[in-house]
Amino acid sequence: MINETFVASDPKSAYEQAVEKYGTDLSIVSAKQVKYADNELRSEVVIAVPKKLFMERSFGAQALTGAKLPDEEEEALLDEIGELKTQLEEMRDGLLQTGRFGAVADEVKHLFMKKGIAEPWLDSILVPLIGTPVMEDKQLLVSYLLEEIDEVLQVKEEVLDHSKIMMLVGPTGVGKTTTIAKLAARYAYLLERPYKVALINLDSYKVGAIEQLAHYADIMQIEHYSIASAEAFQEKIAELASYDVILVDTAGMSPYDTQKFIKTVEFVKTEIPKKIEVALVLAATVKYEDMADIYENFSFLNLDSVIVSKFDETKHFGTLMNFMLLYDLPMSYFSTGQEVPDDLLVASKEYLLERFIGDVHEG
Numbered sequence: 001m002i003n004e005t006f007v008a009s010d011p012k013s014a015y016e017q018a019v020e021k022y023g024t025d026l027s028i029v030s031a032k033q034v035k036y037a038d039n040e041l042r043s044e045v046v047i048a049v050p051k052k053l054f055m056e057r058s059f060g061a062q063a064l065t066g067a068k069l070p071d072e073e074e075e076a077l078l079d080e081i082g083e084l085k086t087q088l089e090e091m092r093d094g095l096l097q098t099g100r101f102g103a104v105a106d107e108v109k110h111l112f113m114k115k116g117i118a119e120p121w122l123d124s125i126l127v128p129l130i131g132t133p134v135m136e137d138k139q140l141l142v143s144y145l146l147e148e149i150d151e152v153l154q155v156k157e158e159v160l161d162h163s164k165i166m167m168l169v170g171p172t173g174v175g176k177t178t179t180i181a182k183l184a185a186r187y188a189y190l191l192e193r194p195y196k197v198a199l200i201n202l203d204s205y206k207v208g209a210i211e212q213l214a215h216y217a218d219i220m221q222i223e224h225y226s227i228a229s230a231e232a233f234q235e236k237i238a239e240l241a242s243y244d245v246i247l248v249d250t251a252g253m254s255p256y257d258t259q260k261f262i263k264t265v266e267f268v269k270t271e272i273p274k275k276i277e278v279a280l281v282l283a284a285t286v287k288y289e290d291m292a293d294i295y296e297n298f299s300f301l302n303l304d305s306v307i308v309s310k311f312d313e314t315k316h317f318g319t320l321m322n323f324m325l326l327y328d329l330p331m332s333y334f335s336t337g338q339e340v341p342d343d344l345l346v347a348s349k350e351y352l353l354e355r356f357i358g359d360v361h362e363g
Protein backbone atom coordinates (compact mmCIF):
# COMPACT_ATOMS: atom_id res chain seq x y z
CA MET A 1 0.00 0.00 0.00
CA ILE A 2 1.02 3.57 -0.61
CA ASN A 3 -0.10 6.46 1.56
CA GLU A 4 -1.20 9.43 -0.45
CA THR A 5 -2.04 12.83 1.03
CA PHE A 6 -4.76 15.11 -0.31
CA VAL A 7 -4.69 18.73 0.82
CA ALA A 8 -7.51 21.26 0.63
CA SER A 9 -8.91 24.18 2.57
CA ASP A 10 -11.42 21.93 4.33
CA PRO A 11 -11.60 18.18 5.05
CA LYS A 12 -14.56 17.61 2.73
CA SER A 13 -12.76 19.03 -0.31
CA ALA A 14 -9.66 17.00 0.45
CA TYR A 15 -11.75 13.85 0.71
CA GLU A 16 -13.53 14.68 -2.56
CA GLN A 17 -10.19 14.96 -4.33
CA ALA A 18 -9.35 11.46 -3.15
CA VAL A 19 -12.76 10.14 -4.30
CA GLU A 20 -12.31 11.73 -7.68
CA LYS A 21 -9.04 9.94 -8.13
CA TYR A 22 -9.79 6.57 -6.57
CA GLY A 23 -13.58 6.26 -6.17
CA THR A 24 -15.48 5.88 -2.93
CA ASP A 25 -13.95 2.63 -1.76
CA LEU A 26 -11.16 4.37 0.17
CA SER A 27 -9.19 3.45 3.20
CA ILE A 28 -8.54 6.62 5.19
CA VAL A 29 -5.36 6.61 7.27
CA SER A 30 -5.78 10.02 8.87
CA ALA A 31 -7.53 13.35 8.50
CA LYS A 32 -6.23 16.44 10.25
CA GLN A 33 -5.95 20.22 10.21
CA VAL A 34 -2.41 21.49 9.75
CA LYS A 35 -1.10 25.03 10.03
CA TYR A 36 1.24 25.80 7.13
CA ALA A 37 4.12 28.27 7.17
CA ASP A 38 1.96 30.92 5.48
CA ASN A 39 -0.30 30.73 8.55
CA GLU A 40 -3.12 29.12 6.59
CA LEU A 41 -4.95 26.23 8.17
CA ARG A 42 -5.36 23.37 5.69
CA SER A 43 -6.95 19.96 5.85
CA GLU A 44 -4.95 16.88 5.04
CA VAL A 45 -6.60 13.57 4.29
CA VAL A 46 -4.26 10.60 3.97
CA ILE A 47 -5.53 7.48 2.27
CA ALA A 48 -3.93 4.09 1.72
CA VAL A 49 -3.98 2.94 -1.91
CA PRO A 50 -2.86 -0.40 -3.34
CA LYS A 51 0.44 0.06 -5.13
CA LYS A 52 -1.01 -0.98 -8.47
CA LEU A 53 -3.90 1.42 -8.33
CA PHE A 54 -1.60 4.24 -7.26
CA MET A 55 0.66 3.63 -10.28
CA GLU A 56 -2.24 3.43 -12.65
CA ARG A 57 -4.01 6.59 -11.45
CA SER A 58 -0.84 8.57 -10.96
CA PHE A 59 1.13 7.62 -14.06
CA GLY A 60 -1.59 6.28 -16.39
CA ALA A 61 -2.42 2.75 -17.52
CA GLN A 62 0.82 2.76 -19.41
CA ALA A 63 2.69 2.53 -16.19
CA LEU A 64 1.21 -0.89 -15.72
CA THR A 65 0.73 -2.19 -19.25
CA GLY A 66 2.44 -0.69 -22.31
CA ALA A 67 5.70 0.08 -20.70
CA LYS A 68 5.44 -2.27 -17.86
CA LEU A 69 8.37 -1.93 -15.58
CA PRO A 70 10.13 -4.97 -14.32
CA ASP A 71 9.13 -5.71 -10.71
CA GLU A 72 12.46 -4.56 -9.21
CA GLU A 73 12.28 -1.30 -11.10
CA GLU A 74 8.72 -0.74 -10.00
CA GLU A 75 9.75 -1.39 -6.40
CA ALA A 76 12.69 1.00 -6.75
CA LEU A 77 10.46 3.70 -8.20
CA LEU A 78 7.94 3.28 -5.43
CA ASP A 79 10.69 3.45 -2.83
CA GLU A 80 11.94 6.63 -4.39
CA ILE A 81 8.49 8.17 -4.37
CA GLY A 82 8.04 7.14 -0.75
CA GLU A 83 11.35 8.73 0.14
CA LEU A 84 10.49 11.96 -1.67
CA LYS A 85 7.24 12.12 0.21
CA THR A 86 9.00 11.67 3.54
CA GLN A 87 11.44 14.42 2.61
CA LEU A 88 8.58 16.75 1.69
CA GLU A 89 6.86 16.03 4.98
CA GLU A 90 10.06 16.70 6.90
CA MET A 91 10.52 19.98 5.05
CA ARG A 92 7.00 20.99 5.91
CA ASP A 93 7.42 20.13 9.60
CA GLY A 94 10.62 22.12 9.62
CA LEU A 95 8.82 25.11 8.18
CA LEU A 96 6.10 24.77 10.76
CA GLN A 97 8.61 24.82 13.57
CA THR A 98 10.80 27.67 12.46
CA GLY A 99 8.12 29.81 10.94
CA ARG A 100 5.04 29.21 13.02
CA PHE A 101 3.77 32.76 13.01
CA GLY A 102 5.40 34.08 9.85
CA ALA A 103 8.61 36.06 9.56
CA VAL A 104 7.52 39.32 11.23
CA ALA A 105 5.68 37.81 14.18
CA ASP A 106 8.45 35.26 14.76
CA GLU A 107 11.02 38.05 14.90
CA VAL A 108 8.95 39.99 17.43
CA LYS A 109 8.30 36.88 19.48
CA HIS A 110 11.99 36.05 19.63
CA LEU A 111 12.84 39.61 20.61
CA PHE A 112 10.51 39.39 23.62
CA MET A 113 11.82 35.93 24.47
CA LYS A 114 15.37 37.24 24.33
CA LYS A 115 14.34 39.93 26.81
CA GLY A 116 13.06 37.28 29.23
CA ILE A 117 9.35 36.84 28.50
CA ALA A 118 8.35 33.18 28.52
CA GLU A 119 7.30 31.52 25.26
CA PRO A 120 3.97 30.07 26.49
CA TRP A 121 2.78 33.52 27.55
CA LEU A 122 3.76 35.00 24.18
CA ASP A 123 2.08 32.13 22.33
CA SER A 124 -1.12 32.64 24.29
CA ILE A 125 -1.25 36.21 23.01
CA LEU A 126 -0.03 35.52 19.45
CA VAL A 127 -2.12 32.49 18.49
CA PRO A 128 -5.45 34.35 18.48
CA LEU A 129 -3.83 36.98 16.22
CA ILE A 130 -2.94 34.51 13.47
CA GLY A 131 -4.24 35.69 10.13
CA THR A 132 -4.73 39.30 11.28
CA PRO A 133 -2.75 42.23 9.81
CA VAL A 134 -1.10 42.92 13.22
CA MET A 135 1.07 39.85 12.62
CA GLU A 136 2.61 41.45 9.53
CA ASP A 137 3.51 44.78 11.09
CA LYS A 138 6.45 44.79 13.48
CA GLN A 139 5.76 48.15 15.14
CA LEU A 140 2.10 47.36 15.57
CA LEU A 141 2.78 43.94 17.02
CA VAL A 142 5.36 45.25 19.50
CA SER A 143 2.85 47.88 20.66
CA TYR A 144 0.15 45.26 20.91
CA LEU A 145 2.29 43.02 23.12
CA LEU A 146 3.25 45.95 25.34
CA GLU A 147 -0.42 46.82 25.74
CA GLU A 148 -1.18 43.24 26.72
CA ILE A 149 1.62 43.37 29.28
CA ASP A 150 0.23 46.65 30.60
CA GLU A 151 -3.15 45.03 31.01
CA VAL A 152 -1.84 42.06 32.96
CA LEU A 153 0.38 44.06 35.33
CA GLN A 154 -1.25 44.98 38.62
CA VAL A 155 -0.49 47.68 41.14
CA LYS A 156 -1.51 47.64 44.78
CA GLU A 157 -2.52 51.09 45.87
CA GLU A 158 -1.04 52.59 48.99
CA VAL A 159 -3.94 52.63 51.44
CA LEU A 160 -3.42 54.10 54.88
CA ASP A 161 -6.96 54.84 55.99
CA HIS A 162 -6.88 51.94 58.45
CA SER A 163 -4.08 50.67 60.62
CA LYS A 164 -1.99 47.92 59.08
CA ILE A 165 0.74 45.41 59.71
CA MET A 166 3.14 44.90 56.84
CA MET A 167 5.68 42.08 56.84
CA LEU A 168 8.53 42.00 54.35
CA VAL A 169 9.86 38.61 53.30
CA GLY A 170 12.27 37.54 50.59
CA PRO A 171 15.58 36.00 49.68
CA THR A 172 18.76 37.01 51.47
CA GLY A 173 20.14 40.47 50.82
CA VAL A 174 17.38 41.74 48.52
CA GLY A 175 16.89 44.89 50.59
CA LYS A 176 14.15 44.06 53.11
CA THR A 177 15.66 45.96 56.03
CA THR A 178 16.62 48.97 53.92
CA THR A 179 13.10 49.08 52.45
CA ILE A 180 11.54 48.84 55.94
CA ALA A 181 13.58 51.88 56.94
CA LYS A 182 12.44 53.79 53.85
CA LEU A 183 8.80 52.84 54.42
CA ALA A 184 9.03 53.82 58.09
CA ALA A 185 10.39 57.25 57.14
CA ARG A 186 7.73 57.65 54.47
CA TYR A 187 4.82 56.83 56.75
CA ALA A 188 6.16 58.70 59.77
CA TYR A 189 7.41 61.85 58.09
CA LEU A 190 6.93 62.15 54.35
CA LEU A 191 3.18 61.92 53.74
CA GLU A 192 0.54 64.60 54.12
CA ARG A 193 0.15 63.64 57.76
CA PRO A 194 2.43 61.75 60.13
CA TYR A 195 1.45 58.17 60.85
CA LYS A 196 2.36 56.40 64.07
CA VAL A 197 4.90 53.78 63.07
CA ALA A 198 6.59 50.92 64.97
CA LEU A 199 9.14 48.41 63.72
CA ILE A 200 9.40 44.77 64.68
CA ASN A 201 12.36 42.63 63.83
CA LEU A 202 11.92 38.86 63.61
CA ASP A 203 15.39 38.29 62.26
CA SER A 204 17.25 36.64 65.09
CA TYR A 205 19.46 34.61 62.76
CA LYS A 206 21.76 37.15 61.22
CA VAL A 207 24.51 38.69 63.25
CA GLY A 208 23.93 42.44 63.31
CA ALA A 209 20.36 42.23 62.02
CA ILE A 210 18.93 43.81 65.15
CA GLU A 211 21.53 46.56 65.13
CA GLN A 212 20.90 47.33 61.46
CA LEU A 213 17.21 48.03 62.02
CA ALA A 214 17.84 49.68 65.39
CA HIS A 215 20.28 52.06 63.72
CA TYR A 216 17.63 53.33 61.29
CA ALA A 217 14.95 53.39 63.99
CA ASP A 218 17.11 55.47 66.31
CA ILE A 219 17.89 58.04 63.64
CA MET A 220 14.19 58.36 62.81
CA GLN A 221 13.11 58.13 66.44
CA ILE A 222 10.77 55.30 65.69
CA GLU A 223 10.04 52.55 68.19
CA HIS A 224 11.50 49.19 67.40
CA TYR A 225 11.35 45.75 68.96
CA SER A 226 13.10 42.49 68.46
CA ILE A 227 10.89 39.44 68.81
CA ALA A 228 11.85 35.79 69.00
CA SER A 229 8.65 33.77 69.43
CA ALA A 230 5.13 33.69 68.02
CA GLU A 231 3.70 34.32 71.51
CA ALA A 232 5.86 37.38 72.03
CA PHE A 233 4.80 38.57 68.58
CA GLN A 234 1.15 38.19 69.50
CA GLU A 235 1.65 40.16 72.73
CA LYS A 236 3.60 42.91 71.02
CA ILE A 237 0.96 43.37 68.32
CA ALA A 238 -1.71 43.71 71.03
CA GLU A 239 0.45 46.23 72.86
CA LEU A 240 0.90 48.26 69.68
CA ALA A 241 -2.84 48.34 68.87
CA SER A 242 -2.91 52.13 68.71
CA TYR A 243 -0.23 52.33 66.01
CA ASP A 244 -1.15 53.15 62.41
CA VAL A 245 1.55 51.06 60.80
CA ILE A 246 3.61 48.19 62.14
CA LEU A 247 6.44 47.15 59.82
CA VAL A 248 7.85 43.69 60.35
CA ASP A 249 11.33 42.77 59.15
CA THR A 250 12.20 39.10 58.67
CA ALA A 251 15.32 37.02 58.15
CA GLY A 252 16.44 36.69 54.55
CA MET A 253 15.65 33.18 53.40
CA SER A 254 16.98 31.18 50.56
CA PRO A 255 13.98 29.47 48.97
CA TYR A 256 15.44 26.18 50.20
CA ASP A 257 15.72 27.12 53.87
CA THR A 258 12.80 25.13 55.25
CA GLN A 259 13.53 25.85 58.89
CA LYS A 260 13.31 29.61 58.51
CA PHE A 261 10.21 29.20 56.40
CA ILE A 262 8.42 27.20 59.05
CA LYS A 263 9.37 29.81 61.61
CA THR A 264 8.10 32.68 59.46
CA VAL A 265 4.87 30.84 58.63
CA GLU A 266 4.32 30.51 62.39
CA PHE A 267 4.49 34.28 62.74
CA VAL A 268 2.23 34.92 59.78
CA LYS A 269 -0.37 32.48 61.08
CA THR A 270 -0.34 33.92 64.60
CA GLU A 271 -3.82 34.71 65.88
CA ILE A 272 -3.93 38.48 65.87
CA PRO A 273 -6.85 40.80 65.30
CA LYS A 274 -5.40 42.34 62.15
CA LYS A 275 -4.44 40.70 58.88
CA ILE A 276 -0.75 40.77 58.16
CA GLU A 277 0.00 42.08 54.67
CA VAL A 278 2.93 40.06 53.42
CA ALA A 279 5.12 41.69 50.78
CA LEU A 280 7.69 39.69 48.88
CA VAL A 281 10.81 41.73 48.22
CA LEU A 282 12.20 40.70 44.87
CA ALA A 283 15.32 42.18 43.30
CA ALA A 284 14.91 43.45 39.74
CA THR A 285 18.11 41.52 39.08
CA VAL A 286 16.39 38.18 39.85
CA LYS A 287 17.70 35.32 37.75
CA TYR A 288 15.34 33.59 35.35
CA GLU A 289 16.28 30.18 36.75
CA ASP A 290 15.43 31.21 40.34
CA MET A 291 12.09 32.81 39.69
CA ALA A 292 9.86 29.75 39.92
CA ASP A 293 11.54 28.52 43.13
CA ILE A 294 11.19 31.90 44.77
CA TYR A 295 7.52 32.11 43.90
CA GLU A 296 6.71 28.54 44.86
CA ASN A 297 8.35 28.81 48.24
CA PHE A 298 7.33 32.28 49.29
CA SER A 299 3.74 31.96 48.08
CA PHE A 300 3.15 29.73 51.15
CA LEU A 301 3.13 32.97 53.10
CA ASN A 302 0.02 34.26 51.26
CA LEU A 303 1.67 37.13 49.47
CA ASP A 304 -0.27 40.37 49.10
CA SER A 305 2.19 42.22 46.94
CA VAL A 306 5.67 42.38 45.53
CA ILE A 307 8.16 45.11 46.37
CA VAL A 308 10.76 45.31 43.63
CA SER A 309 14.20 46.32 44.86
CA LYS A 310 17.46 47.19 43.14
CA PHE A 311 15.83 48.85 40.15
CA ASP A 312 19.05 50.81 39.79
CA GLU A 313 21.20 47.70 39.41
CA THR A 314 20.03 46.52 36.00
CA LYS A 315 18.87 47.69 32.60
CA HIS A 316 17.09 44.43 31.86
CA PHE A 317 13.62 44.01 33.24
CA GLY A 318 12.28 41.12 31.18
CA THR A 319 12.75 38.45 33.83
CA LEU A 320 11.07 40.61 36.45
CA MET A 321 8.30 41.40 33.96
CA ASN A 322 7.89 37.71 33.27
CA PHE A 323 7.53 37.04 37.00
CA MET A 324 4.75 39.64 37.18
CA LEU A 325 2.98 38.25 34.11
CA LEU A 326 3.10 34.67 35.32
CA TYR A 327 2.27 34.97 39.00
CA ASP A 328 -0.56 37.43 39.16
CA LEU A 329 0.69 39.50 42.11
CA PRO A 330 0.31 43.26 42.41
CA MET A 331 3.39 45.44 42.85
CA SER A 332 3.38 47.83 45.81
CA TYR A 333 6.73 49.69 45.96
CA PHE A 334 9.94 50.04 43.98
CA SER A 335 13.31 50.52 45.61
CA THR A 336 15.65 52.41 43.32
CA GLY A 337 18.87 52.67 45.34
CA GLN A 338 20.52 52.46 48.74
CA GLU A 339 19.57 55.89 50.05
CA VAL A 340 17.18 55.93 52.99
CA PRO A 341 14.56 57.35 52.69
CA ASP A 342 14.88 58.83 49.20
CA ASP A 343 15.16 55.80 46.94
CA LEU A 344 11.62 54.52 47.23
CA LEU A 345 8.68 54.86 44.84
CA VAL A 346 5.09 53.77 45.03
CA ALA A 347 4.88 51.10 42.32
CA SER A 348 3.58 52.18 38.93
CA LYS A 349 3.10 50.25 35.73
CA GLU A 350 4.43 53.18 33.70
CA TYR A 351 7.75 53.17 35.52
CA LEU A 352 8.35 49.47 34.92
CA LEU A 353 7.01 49.54 31.35
CA GLU A 354 9.17 52.52 30.40
CA ARG A 355 12.28 50.68 31.48
CA PHE A 356 11.21 47.48 29.80
CA ILE A 357 10.43 49.32 26.54
CA GLY A 358 13.87 50.96 26.65
CA ASP A 359 15.32 47.47 26.91
CA VAL A 360 13.14 46.07 24.09
CA HIS A 361 14.05 48.94 21.73
CA GLU A 362 17.73 48.36 22.37
CA GLY A 363 17.18 44.81 21.10
Ligand SMILES: Nc1nc2c(ncn2[C@@H]2O[C@H](COP(=O)(O)OP(=O)(O)OP(=O)(O)O)[C@@H](O)[C@H]2O)c(=O)[nH]1
Binding pocket: 171, 172, 173, 174, 175, 176, 177, 178, 179, 203, 206, 209, 250, 251, 252, 253, 309, 310, 311, 312, 313, 335, 336, 337, 338, 343
Ligand atom coordinates in the same frame (compact mmCIF):
# COMPACT_ATOMS: atom_id res chain seq x y z
N1 LIG B 1 21.62 49.30 44.59
C1 LIG B 1 20.70 49.04 45.50
N2 LIG B 1 21.07 48.49 46.66
C2 LIG B 1 20.12 48.22 47.59
C3 LIG B 1 18.76 48.49 47.36
N3 LIG B 1 18.06 48.09 48.44
C4 LIG B 1 18.97 47.61 49.30
N4 LIG B 1 20.21 47.67 48.80
C5 LIG B 1 21.47 47.25 49.39
O1 LIG B 1 21.49 45.85 49.48
C6 LIG B 1 22.21 45.43 50.62
C7 LIG B 1 21.34 44.50 51.46
O2 LIG B 1 20.25 45.26 51.96
P1 LIG B 1 19.44 44.81 53.23
O3 LIG B 1 18.36 45.80 53.41
O4 LIG B 1 20.32 44.52 54.37
O5 LIG B 1 18.85 43.46 52.66
P2 LIG B 1 18.02 42.38 53.47
O6 LIG B 1 17.05 41.80 52.51
O7 LIG B 1 17.48 42.96 54.71
O8 LIG B 1 19.15 41.30 53.79
P3 LIG B 1 19.05 40.08 54.81
O9 LIG B 1 18.35 40.58 56.02
O10 LIG B 1 20.44 39.68 55.02
O11 LIG B 1 18.30 39.02 54.09
C8 LIG B 1 22.61 46.69 51.35
O12 LIG B 1 23.92 47.01 50.99
C9 LIG B 1 21.64 47.72 50.82
O13 LIG B 1 22.18 49.03 50.87
C10 LIG B 1 18.39 49.07 46.09
O14 LIG B 1 17.23 49.34 45.78
N5 LIG B 1 19.40 49.32 45.21
Ligand SMILES: [Mg+2]
Binding pocket: 176, 177, 178, 203, 209, 249, 250, 251, 252
Ligand atom coordinates in the same frame (compact mmCIF):
# COMPACT_ATOMS: atom_id res chain seq x y z
MG1 LIG C 1 17.65 42.35 56.71
